[in-house]
Amino acid sequence: MTTTMKAIQKTQPGPGVKLIDAPIPTPTSHQVLVKVKITSICGTDVHIYNWDKWAANRIRPPMIFGHEFSGEVVEIGSQVEHIAVGDHVSAETHIPCGGCFQCRTGQMHICKDVEILGVDRDGCFAEYVAIPEICCIKNDKSLPWDVASVQEPFGNAVFTVSESAVAGKSVAVFGDGPIGIFAVAIARAYGATKLIACGMQPFRLELIKKYQPDHVIDVTKADPREAIKEITKGEGVDVVLEMSGAERAMHDGFAALKRGGTFTAFGIPSGPVQIEIAEEMIFKGLKLLAINGRRMFETWYEVANLLGSGLVDVRPVITHEFPLAKIDDAMAMLNAKEIKAGKIVLKP
Amino acid sequence: MTTTMKAIQKTQPGPGVKLIDAPIPTPTSHQVLVKVKITSICGTDVHIYNWDKWAANRIRPPMIFGHEFSGEVVEIGSQVEHIAVGDHVSAETHIPCGGCFQCRTGQMHICKDVEILGVDRDGCFAEYVAIPEICCIKNDKSLPWDVASVQEPFGNAVFTVSESAVAGKSVAVFGDGPIGIFAVAIARAYGATKLIACGMQPFRLELIKKYQPDHVIDVTKADPREAIKEITKGEGVDVVLEMSGAERAMHDGFAALKRGGTFTAFGIPSGPVQIEIAEEMIFKGLKLLAINGRRMFETWYEVANLLGSGLVDVRPVITHEFPLAKIDDAMAMLNAKEIKAGKIVLKP
């Protein structure tokens, strides 16, 4: 094995990245080394690439970023027990401390001392990545590499929908990013009986239609509150899945929610949101669930079940593939005012 | 309006029924009078018809039996507020007292003083039936009469599946009666990712296949424990839905259940069942849910949502229609050793 690899590095504070030769990581006793087959771009990666305010506060260059991937295990640490060389794996990107209250009580996804792959430590926009055994997800070998790579964001959507108990219910999904689209697909698979998707990017709204929601609302053209009121005969929806992070979507969601309904918040607003606690929450008697990451590892089993069963096909969302070295082209597509891509995968 | 109607009466203790002329009931202040359009036959009706031990203990002839139906409201009592003449309705057949702890805490379906339509009081195997307003379910007028009639047993299946949280899970359904078949259909619609149906009547197993379970096991030909073990790679299923009432199915279900799984019991065994509490329950760490009736009225909304959305089509299960007066023919089919019917509906 050679000792260096190609990798995409945020070399210094500021926009842009550099393609570098980096040493192939050496797995510690509890880690495995993975040859990356496919990696995919998350919204977080766009923030890091663009070097927005959040990135400037959180990221410490130089660092290889990227956290969604699939690959093959090529080396294992001395204490690794459940993963073997040759296994196909993806990774849970929340690396838990293992000792805090959350980690000891089935809540590793909100570990108090969590480190995030490609955010707090070197990630997977590279030919190789080292990850702790505990975060390894063994994939079925029949799972295509690109599908396997997007399991991480798909898992966000699975966690969100799964917590929200949508079967037999009316559901409105706000947000047309890949995770929002996945949420629509999963809500359909999980038996939402009235499914309404709200977004604003024409290309993505077309993608969403492939998952057959009952209604698609382009919020630049129609008021979702009015539309949902009409669709639900004045009742509102049982469940709102807020996947956009847009302040307006939050308010529309609260307004569209039925009394006694569930509001599940996944999208991250860029600033504070002014909430009318009385009207938007209390008198609604709502339950609000805030979702972060994926349940470790219930969500991953559910992801595997869903993909393995064929109930959801994520392929239509994966619209583009670039060589890893062409990451700038991929980022340009995702930074366009009118986005004409779903999920973009990169091949190292 | 004439004052008499045709009705099927259990006239005296013992097998069989009589077609009679009975007075059309007069609704009390809180009742509505329904012209029955279609009524359907439940397993309970077969017990009453055959006059088995349960029926002999419970039923007090003379009585018009039957409890599943759809029809049109032709008269309302003086205090009725939410139902109008001309409404299409079905009925929740558990008539609650309204004053007990259960009724006052959202558990009317297990009312301590419940009366059951067609069991404890005159039912719907007739041209007209009077029911309390509270038990009226207003149907969408586009809902066909036969589909509307089977909502009551369909609701049993909806309640069972809904409580069991099957989305993204592996599920084994035991039982091939209409409610078992419905349960398979609903579990599929609600996102069970691995769905196994177990039964023993060839005709019904063929019906089940229309709802596309992943596996159908004829328990007269294969050991469901072994089959499920193999299908689930030794893990067992996350959820067992016991819809048969067969002792053997209960034991197979416990054996097939994954540690930490949910066992939902709907079928009613004819006698006591010997359970190995330690092996079958405790060491499994299982949760057992006993299901009776339909949640009033959450289940009915869910039924309407499911049927209205088209996610489940109950029509394939409705295999035969007879005139009400030909009930003997219908009963003969359901009493056959090899049953060649799904749900049978009767037209008054």
Next chain:
Amino acid sequence: MTTTMKAIQKTQPGPGVKLIDAPIPTPTSHQVLVKVKITSICGTDVHIYNWDKWAANRIRPPMIFGHEFSGEVVEIGSQVEHIAVGDHVSAETHIPCGGCFQCRTGQMHICKDVEILGVDRDGCFAEYVAIPEICCIKNDKSLPWDVASVQEPFGNAVFTVSESAVAGKSVAVFGDGPIGIFAVAIARAYGATKLIACGMQPFRLELIKKYQPDHVIDVTKADPREAIKEITKGEGVDVVLEMSGAERAMHDGFAALKRGGTFTAFGIPSGPVQIEIAEEMIFKGLKLLAINGRRMFETWYEVANLLGSGLVDVRPVITHEFPLAKIDDAMAMLNAKEIKAGKIVLKP
């Protein structure tokens, strides 16, 4: 029986009230007439008395207000089934429509067409009040009238604490109004293992101490975030009960909440609250429960159980009794800058 009674009326828009002679109400067929023994003052009544912005928008004078009471049934409507003359009763003040989705699914407390006693229709600051049978709560005859009267606000606290699952958990209660104090008492009775009460009124903080929280924080003197951080060794509390409606308390509550914790919102802020969705909710992975009213009627059974068992004694919170005609004096106490009262009851 005479035909008129003394009553406190909001006669016209604006501050203050008038003691009037009003006709004794005649119960309709589903109502009962209650001779009021004791009535108590809620914060809502203070708003109506003072005629603040909320009251000006909501209340339509002339109207008898007041909604907390206990009394004896003196007359019943023709259709009343479960309540008899001579019964001791209090009332659930949310009068449900009985026909909406919420009412039909065990959520009457958030009925879409709810009417509130003493807000939307004549209330109980009077010698007699007529209430629908469904809202009657039959009290044990051993229950003192004043204790029975405060069951309604006590029920708010019971509902809040009960939904929040505090047993074995660390709990911070924000708010020192009577309902906040009750919440402390109930959380203690329900097994909160670390119980922290936060408030700002010295008189009320003294009342709270009678219920033995582990820590009492006067937020005018200490930073509750720092205090709770120290008390919980940096973990935060498992459960926050927000009973104050103060914006600051909401932010303190979010900050003090453990990752994965439950934030239960009962207090009603007077305006919008700026929430950092990411930091205060999403990364916390919190569950937020918005509480309105009392679960009908689970909460009332629980209230009866708690008071009947002696696990909570509400008497220390009832600090003053006035004749109904002296309501101005009571209101003056509750409008004081430094409030020197807990719950005030009035005797008609």
Next chain:
Amino acid sequence: MTTTMKAIQKTQPGPGVKLIDAPIPTPTSHQVLVKVKITSICGTDVHIYNWDKWAANRIRPPMIFGHEFSGEVVEIGSQVEHIAVGDHVSAETHIPCGGCFQCRTGQMHICKDVEILGVDRDGCFAEYVAIPEICCIKNDKSLPWDVASVQEPFGNAVFTVSESAVAGKSVAVFGDGPIGIFAVAIARAYGATKLIACGMQPFRLELIKKYQPDHVIDVTKADPREAIKEITKGEGVDVVLEMSGAERAMHDGFAALKRGGTFTAFGIPSGPVQIEIAEEMIFKGLKLLAINGRRMFETWYEVANLLGSGLVDVRPVITHEFPLAKIDDAMAMLNAKEIKAGKIVLKP
């Protein structure tokens, strides 16, 4: 450090034990070595001592048994991260595999490949015991050794009561073994508003009374079904905690349960139990929870919270202390027809 220690060994199949000199265990890389300060006797240990049918099938002598203890860490393995020499610890006795579905989804307590300390591998009836880091529970240093030792069975009771949501509810506990007694104490602390304890050993019923249940029923003298019916005015109890494993108690529990109630099964019957599924379960609409072990590690935090808060004092249940070498005397007490001990602790 010397290299041998005193230990109690089941040397060969058959009743009785031997005091031996055994080598002090050497901790592996993920284990810690604990100097045992106090160990306590579980019912399981009595089965092993007596060599009943279960023991003969499960235990492979020679083996040091015992699994409840507290002690001080004297050595740690090379990979141990969260435990240090000098820590006071107890142990979760279910040693999970770490790789199975259950272990990866927050259900280690029902790990498919669990090994039990003192059952499947050498236990703690010795001066030293080696345990995996993951099973170490760090105790507050102020916790007395004997109290710390009984945390394991106390945890069984905490898990049972905690899952059963007893606050504001009526609760019947069947069983007067130490775990049953603990369950009474915890149900009281967690706000059961009507608490009924059923048992048959006079000495233990006296112990139970120290935890102030509302009613204590000696089932050898009174019919618990009748008694509970009377106490609950015909309603039955909301929650049954079955801690005895007696078939009769199971049937009494089902009969005493309110419709819609929760039946929590912890006790392990010695043989199969004949259950009337229809009457005892289905028509009740019950939820049955089967409890095994302790939730890892939520239960342990809850145990620490309860003991640390002073809400439950376990000391009254610890009635006897013997030197470890005198284990025969302790076993004789526990094998007596009339048991005159609560929990017995042993000092190595």
